[in-house]
Amino acid sequence: MLELEGVNAFYDQSHILHDIGFSMEEGGRVAILGRNGAGKTTLLKSIMNAGPRVQGGIRFKSRALANASPDERARLGLAFVPEDRRVFGHLTSYENLKIAQYGASPEREKVPIDDLIGRFPMLVPLRNRPGSQMSGGQQQMLAVARGIAARPHIMLLDEPTEGLAPVIVAELAHEVAACCRDYGIGLLLAEQSIWFSRQCTERVLVIDTGRIVFSGSWQDFDENAERVQRHLAI
Ligand code: ATP
Numbered sequence: 001m002l003e004l005e006g007v008n009a010f011y012d013q014s015h016i017l018h019d020i021g022f023s024m025e026e027g028g029r030v031a032i033l034g035r036n037g038a039g040k041t042t043l044l045k046s047i048m049n050a051g052p053r054v055q056g057g058i059r060f061k062s063r064a065l066a067n068a069s070p071d072e073r074a075r076l077g078l079a080f081v082p083e084d085r086r087v088f089g090h091l092t093s094y095e096n097l098k099i100a101q102y103g104a105s106p107e108r109e110k111v112p113i114d115d116l117i118g119r120f121p122m123l124v125p126l127r128n129r130p131g132s133q134m135s136g137g138q139q140q141m142l143a144v145a146r147g148i149a150a151r152p153h154i155m156l157l158d159e160p161t162e163g164l165a166p167v168i169v170a171e172l173a174h175e176v177a178a179c180c181r182d183y184g185i186g187l188l189l190a191e192q193s194i195w196f197s198r199q200c201t202e203r204v205l206v207i208d209t210g211r212i213v214f215s216g217s218w219q220d221f222d223e224n225a226e227r228v229q230r231h232l233a234i
Helices: 040-048 070-076 093-099 113-119 136-149 166-183 194-200 218-223 225-232
Strands: 002-011 014-024 029-033 053-060 078-081 154-158 186-191 203-208 211-217
Touching: 002 040, 014 040, 014 211, 029 040, 029 194, 040 053, 040 070, 040 078, 040 154, 040 186, 070 078, 078 136, 093 113, 093 136, 113 136, 113 166, 136 154, 136 166, 166 186, 166 194, 186 194, 203 218, 203 225, 211 218, 211 225, 218 225
Parallel strands: 029 186, 029 203, 078 154, 154 186
Antiparallel strands: 002 014, 002 053, 203 211
């Protein structure tokens, strides 16, 4: 479904990602762990062509993405949920979710918006509230739901737990895992929270200074805990 081979990414003269290679099967769910500044966001943005200059091969659904724009990648079935939320303040929750479906892959059956809202208890009373009148946590929840509304083949989810209270993190983990499973959405999750990542994914990549230093199942992760934790410790 998604394959990266020898991917390098740059911001101006800064070489951020080094020779990244991995692949994801259809419906696969993979976490990317790493410290602040390790390159997690840069990796998601490279897949989306949303910022860094990228060299190397990125293939999605057996097609080389080369210079495809972010919009084209969205229509092919990739959805990027950035860390900074970017919900539309003048639109209600319902409208924010609806609008996410316009640029999405036309070959995928649409997720019914009211069903989706019903899966996020926090959003139910906010159905008709404009984004600008929501708390940061509520906007965060809406941003994640918007990624799901597009029903992508793969959702690229960037640090969704940042700034959320623990009880909301637990709720979000449950909802992300259930929606990905029930709607057939693959997940590439950049996170600092090992707990959250474990709830939502089956495989894990660890990156350190722009290089993949570990790749395996969560069982492999536990079996190599000492070595892997060195790359995650601050
Ligand atoms: P965080 O958890 O802090 O979001 P991250 O693992 O997502 O960290 P990135 O945001 O990908 O890390 O950053 C990787 C490196 O790229 C860092 O050294 C960062 O300073 C640099 N970087 C990120 N964005 C830019 C940019 N727009 N221009 C120049 N350098 C950047």
